[in-house]
Amino acid sequence: MTVDGSGTDGARDSDRDRVRYEQGMAVRREVLGDAHVDRAIARTDEVTADFQDLITRYAWGEIWSRPGLDRRTRSVITLAILATLHHDDELAMHVRAARRNGLDQAEISEVLLQVAIYAGVPAANRAFAIAQRVLREEKDA
Structure with a gap:
């Protein structure tokens, strides 16, 4: 039992x-x-x-x-957490996933601006560099 x-x-x-x-x-x-x-x-x-x-x-x-959250919302949360915790490889992977889940570049930038305020500018600076690289790779592909 x-x-x-x-x-x-x-x-x-x-x-x-x-x-x-x-x-x-x-x-x-x-x-x-x-x-x-x-x-x-x-x-x-x-x-x-x-x-x-x-x-x-x-x-x-x-x-x-x-069912409680859609994938776009889950991506937003995941990006913010990974950026805050400096999990760079996972962040790069989830930037790609966020695009697949419908977030555009401006929305990803908004998430990272929020990170700057609540987790610190250094965390956001690092995350913006990763997002920039991933999004550039996406454009070049």
Whole structure:
């Protein structure tokens, strides 16, 4: 018997995990693009397999799949947090994702201006440089 008394067994949990993984992979591909996800999967080994499973099921299958916020809003939040925490590689990836989710350059700039006020000018300065590089690459492609 589970904590909630439902009697859920391991098989049902496994089915739920599989569904969450499949949903997460679909959302992950839609937001990040097939090329990015394929590269991440190709680099997966025994060291990173559990982590890849975790982020696919929980970040993408649970959080990004929730109905409470649309993907544009989730992108805005993600950009602000990543810029604030100086997670530069993830920020670059999510600038691309934000564009895929419908944000334009002006909206991305607005997010980073907000970061400047609430997280500091150095954080925003670094984030603007990353966004500028990614958006320039997008134009040149």
